[in-house]
Amino acid sequence: MKHYWKRFKQLPVYQNKWLKISLAVLLLCIFFFFITLSNVYTETYNIERFNEAKETIRSPLSIENKKETERERREAIQAVEDRYEISSEITQERAGYVNELFEAIDKLEEEEKASKASDKEDPPAATDTEKAQKLQQIISPKLSEALDREELVALINASSEKRSLAKELLTTSIYEVMNDGVTTETVENAVKSVNEKLEYSSLSDDMKEVLYILSDFAIVENSFYDAEKTVEAQKHASNNVEPVMIRAGEIIVTEGQTITNEIYEQLKLVGLLNDDRNVYPLIGLILLIFLIGGIIAYEMHIHSKKRELDVRKIASIILISVLMVSLMKVASVFTDSVNQLFFLVPAATGAMLLKILLDERLALAMSILYSILASLIFNAEIPGSLNMEAGVYLLFSQLAGIIFLASLKDRIAILKAGIGITLVHILTVLLFLFLSFEKYAIADIFTFSGYGIVAAFLSSVLTIGLLPFFETGLGILSDTKLLTLSNPNHPLLRKILIEAPGTYHHSVMVANLSETACEAAGANGLLARVAAYYHDLGKTEQPHYFIENQMGITNPHDMLQPKQSAEIIINHPYAGAHLLRKHRLPKEIVDIAEQHHGKSLLQFFYHKAKEQNKQVKESDYRYPGPLPQTKEAAIVCVCDSVEAAVRSLKEPTNEKIEDIVTSIIHHKLMDGQLNDAPLTFKELEKIRKAICETLNGIFHSRIQYPTDQEVKEAN
Structure with a gap:
């Protein structure tokens, strides 16, 4: 595999x-x-007219049914009645003829009364025919043509009260009818309407007959077709018709319903019968x-x-x-x-x-x-x-x-x-x-x-x-x-703590430095911290061969040849990686454990061996690698060396710490240990500053309290 x-x-x-x-x-x-x-895909149907629908079909989209919209607009236009212009001048003119007739009769009576009053001897009374003739001379020719002498005589012989009533009733009826508009087609009905009102009046039959003739004369067409207004009304009606829409999701036909021509056209319109849509x-x-x-x-x-x-x-x-x-x-x-x-x-x-x-x-x-x-x-x-x-x-x-x-x-x-x-x-x-x-x-x-x-x-x-x-x-x-792996109760971390306590403390210090440096350089600080906890797991195989675990015992390297000591030291990254793989830890942590020394040189044992043999090979005292491949691995590599170096200082000061951190980073760069890591010089500078700040916080200067002996001597 x-x-x-x-x-x-x-x-x-x-x-x-x-x-x-x-x-x-x-x-x-x-x-x-x-x-x-x-x-988004619309299923199409093979449907024929007048068959029953096999399923309920809904519209897949919203679209206007233009044919139906046009039909409704035509119906709206057809429903618009023709618009007419009513001529008030004609109304006034026809009513004026009636007023003229009655005023002429009143004037004749007044003249006759005045003539009688001025003469000492009574003049011979004028006959009805003479009165009618005289009346015909002073009224409009149209009135003369419309009324014969008998009808005029009937009006002349009527009392003033009757004539006044007849005049009021007739003119009022004419205005009512003609103000509503009288067309050619409605003239007869308008006359009939006026005559019906006259019929139920208290006037005599002779007077009514005369008024019937007058109404027939006075009522004429005064309402004329207005093409412009009619077209405007039709446009307004057409514009008020809302477009007939088929809405998306609307049921066009239900299961079992007959496919009518209208339904078929709707199915066609929404594209359910057309594959192209x-x-x-x-x-x-x-x-x-x-x-x-x-x-x-x-x-x-x-x-x-x-x-x-x-x-x-x-x-x-x-x-x-x-x-x-x-x-x-x-x-x-x-x-x-x-x-x-x-x-x-x-x-x-x-x-x-x-x-x-x-x-x-x-x-x-x-x-x-x-x-x-x-x-x-x-x-x-x-x-x-x-x-x-x-x-x-x-x-x-x-x-x-x-x-x-x-x-x-x-x-x-x-x-x-x-x-x-x-x-x-x-x-x-x-x-x-x-x-x-x-x-x-x-x-x-x-x-x-x-x-x-x-x-x-x-x-x-x-x-x-x-x-x-x-x-x-x-x-x-x-x-x-990573948080789970950082738990101190993890079996491998407990193994380091129990079997190599000095290494455990060293790993915790490296973890703190690595996390801070990674966060400064934009790397994964949590990964670096957890990997640092496990990076020296290989030291648990022979813990006493590493100086941090040599508490109160003789250094076993004093009894070994430099080559043997180097082999033990060099083996620990790979032994640790083997243990990590065996316990199925993530590849990223295994890689950091394996790469944290890169191909660096064990200088102490190399120089010790060179003192014994000038022909010693440098490659025998170098870690076989690989070099750190990631930012996190490179930072752990640097922090591992820095922590060990700073720990060896007897009196760490800010200046000493900065010098040693700068020296280690420079040395690793010159030695090619960071060649494969994706770090820039700007990021290395951020890493250096972060490590120095963290170490200065750890090794800050403390107040030197006097001992008991110094207190006694001072007293």
Whole structure:
């Protein structure tokens, strides 16, 4: 198995960063495409008119039914009545004829009375015919033509009161009728209407007959068709017609219903009978997946700049993405307008796993992308629509998981984060309910809030349950794993403490220095600390051959040849790495233990051997390597040498500490021990300053209290 793993590591896909990223993104894009295909792809049907529908069919999109809209507009236009312009001048003119007639009669009577009053002898009375003739001479010709002498005589012979009543009744009726407008078609009805009013008056029959003739004369057409106003009214009616829309998700035909011409045309309109329309949603989906894939590739690239992006981490991104999107898809199958099951999706699981296993930035980016996919997945398979409630809810859920998982000291922190996620879930559910125009019952609030609580609990439980799979199965070293390994009760740490207590104290000091230096250089401080605890595990095989464990005993190297001593010392990194592999500790910790001396020279034993034999080979007194390959390994290498050197100082001062730290870093650079580590000179300077500050804090000057003897002498 190891042989095949080594061969796999030599393949271009393992070694080339962009090739690894491209293949991973391609796999994810293919998965996203097929998992969301049903949410944008419109199924077409082979349906004939007047057959029964085999299933209920809904519209996949919102579209205007233009034919139906045009039909309603035509009906609205046809319903508009013609607009007419009523001429008030004609009304006044016709009523004026009536007034003129009665005023002329009144004037004749006044003249006759005046004539009688002025003459001493009564003149002969004028006959009715003479009166009628005279009246015809003074009234308008049109009135003369309309009324003959008998009718005029009837008016002349009527009393003043009767004529006044007749005049008032007739003119009022004429105004009422003509003010409403009289068209050519309604003249007869208008005359009839006036005559009916006259018929029920108290006037004599002779007077009524005359008035009938006058109404027939006076009432004429005064309302004329206005084409401009009619067209304007028709336009207004047409514009008020709302477009007839077929809404996305609207039922076009139910199962068993007959496919009428109207239904058939609607199915054709929304593209359910046309395969060509299905191409466009697919193009849109491809564009969306392309954008998502580009963002994932960019975030992987950014992560690789900060930490190594190996196949295991890429595999974890793929697996987490597949898991989260699959959970959403399963929940969407059972989601409808009543059961909003997206509230149950444990979306925070993916965000927390990515933060623990990789980093926070990548977790944030992937959370946003998962939310975009969720808004598409929960669209009830209605192409062209997005469920923004689902997208916003799942985004807040994932952001809550990232935020509340700020300090990861143990796995209990994940459960504590679940409490914060619960609160965010409930607030988001209430947000949707209160923003909605619909009124929800108290039961709905408790139901959806309960979904949110369950989702938060599932998120915490799934995160805790899946972490060991990624940590052990894929060999990913997470902060939780490192925190577990830093426990002093770990069997290997207890082995160092019991069998090599001096080495244990040395390891703790190196761990403190390494963590501080890593944080200054932008490396993983927690990894360096934990690796430093185990870096000298190999010394437990022969602890007394190392000076920190030689308390009160003779140095055994005094009885050995330099070559033998060198072999014992040189063996300890590799013996420690062997023990670490045997106990299945993470590869990163094993590598640091194996690389923390690089190919450095055991100067003491080399010079001692050279004093005995000038021909001694320097390579026999050098560690075989490999050189430190990571920032963390290089920093542990430096801190290991610095701690041992500073510990040997009798009176450590700030100046001495800075000199020795600078000297050790310079020596390792000149000796080529840091050649393979990705450290810059700027980072080395930050490391030097951090180590000096930490050591100065440890070995700060203390007040020299006088001894008892000095106190007695002073007294």
